[in-house]
Amino acid sequence: MADPSYYVILNANAGTASATGVTAEVVAALFEANGLRAVVDARSDRALVDRIADAMASPAPMVVAAGGDGTITALAEALVGKDKSLAILPLGTVNALAKDLNVPLDMASAVATLATGEVHRIDVGEVNGRMFLHKVVIGMIPGVAAGREYIRGRQDTSAKIGFLRYLFRRLARSKRIAVVIEPRSGQRRIERVQALAVSSNAYDEGLGQFFSRQNLDRGTLTLYVLRHFGVRDFLRLTTEMLLGRWRNDEALTVESVKAVTINTRKDLIKVMFDGEVETMRTPLVFTIRPKALSVIVPASTATPAEAA
Template sequence: MTDTSYYVILNANAGTANATGVTPEALFELFSRNGLKATIDADSDRPLSDRINDAMASDASTIVAAGGDGTITALAATLVGAEKSLAILPLGTVNALAKDLHVPLDLPSAVAALATGVEQRIDVGEVNGRMFLHKVVIGLIPGMAAGREHIRGRQDASAKIGFMRYFFRRLARARRLAVVIEPNEGVRRVERVQAIAVASNSYDEGLGQFFSRQSLDRGTLTLYVLHHLTTRDFFRLTASMLLGRWKSDEALTVESVKAITINVRKPMVQVMFDGEVEMLHTPLEFKIRPLALSVIVPAASVAGTVAGAAA
């Protein structure tokens, strides 16, 4: 792929980028060292939407999100159905999609992997016309995530201890939420839940795996309903995830669907949208967009997927 041109949108404020001080000059040098032609947009003072529009208007065949999951999701939403492909340089804190696609998490290796990368098409979730790559969560979890924002970027022990106190205090006081769940194929029902999530494809069980997906092209959504979450439930679920058998936990039910509508008795609801906390209008209408996004992944990850499927 050495004849491919790349347009890189660098979010210098993303977790890893901010911590390591990645510069556009260093990034350009990494591309050049691997024989890759790149345009680097590092102007984080401009609206991201304007920067994405410039990238889409360029001659580059691949647009690179050099940032965290928020940057990746925003860029992917524009690339759905387009002829250009998405590539990822994981510079965020979580880097969920990069891990699912087996993109190296260190910057030099991630750029080097682009030189031999191959195109792969993946599914994209949609809620109320907006695209998501991981999951949308309502209920207790978004409130917890909002509290996390107060310590973003802080590494001191006092901040982490303060957040843990906040977390367990919220957990002890949490009330269940009444939701109306209406799958495209199934019975409409009302449930009282602590949290509910809709994910693009499904998270796999495995020793030490936390919310990782081996396949992003199954063409389904997965509904996760957390009926209750006490402190005891939290520690049990965490241990179950470490041991790779969390889907059978008594507090949780899992359901595969093609489309689903979720409603609450409010005109808007707080959600965690691919890791970012925001408000969405209700009802929440979900569907899957099969193979709607072209991504560039390391050739070795595709070979591993094929080998695993044949085994």
């Protein structure tokens, strides 16, 4: 029997997977229906790091992250600089990278596009030696993201109303923090901010666009500094994003950098790392690795990265 072309790591606990009942059998049937040879790893009792190691040891040239942004980031970190490519079956709640790469959010369509997919290379951000695909955020935003976990997987109105109440309380009570910002090519400065984000490449402006990127291969980081973020700021920025003109907001500054170091008075701080809240040690040293990750994108759409 010929070696498989795809090694699928399925996170059955991801948002869409758990809600729609996606199983290894369902995924395997979709690959078979499209004439694609695949091994599907749905071993939820095994640590993700061990499952990724098995994927890397397999002969399959393409490794598929069937899960949310956390699964995708963990797998991408292992694939950076390797001769295997990352493919995505978006099963998470946000699916940020899948949207940026124009991957269909419907499982059947996403598998079908793999049959004609193309290999492209995208940039990868790095902070303190760890890879990220979207952004790293400090300040009040990680606290808001932590509150989101209470309603993950819940669709009832009471949960959504409860989260909005939590959000507005956080906005009303949030305090600014002092951060030291030191770009590699720029002047060291101290600012008081309510939130600060560093993203791989830049988020686009456009009607109705929320944190989407068309270009993932420009070889730059983008620094977003939010000096104040109360309820009025939240409502104003949300409206500006809907209208596609948020970059010039009075509370926000945007700066393109190749590398930047962020420091605070605390040795350990909460960050939102590609959508997941965790603790990291300061200073945070950010760099960009241009076109370090090989990804599979649909052939029928304009892609955000140049061909390999």
